[in-house]
Amino acid sequence: MAEEISLEDYKKVHREIIIESERRGFKIHLTAYLVINAVLIISNLVFTPDKLWFLWPVSGWGIGILSHYIKAVHRIEGDLKKKEAIAERRVKELGR
Secondary structure, three states, X not given: OOOOOOHHHHHHHHHHHHHHHHHHHXXXXXXXXXXXXXXXXXXXXXXXXXXXXXXXXXHHHHHHHHHHHHHHHHOHHHHHHHHHHHHHXXXXXXXX
């Protein structure tokens, strides 16, 4: 027979799954950034070393990487707590 889990245990595990998923997504994004920009830098330096155009995609994409990092690593727990509070409030409103 299956053992029941508490709501707090469920919330804790759910939160951990979301955090792991966000961080995994960031690591994939970072890996793509590093690999693709390495190719761009090498291509630029080999074929057109007189014009350093690689700085534009590295900088632009770098801003995206930074914002993804902030969301996936620094703000994820706070965002989850806010969403949980909203969900709890909505459940209480349904009970009225």
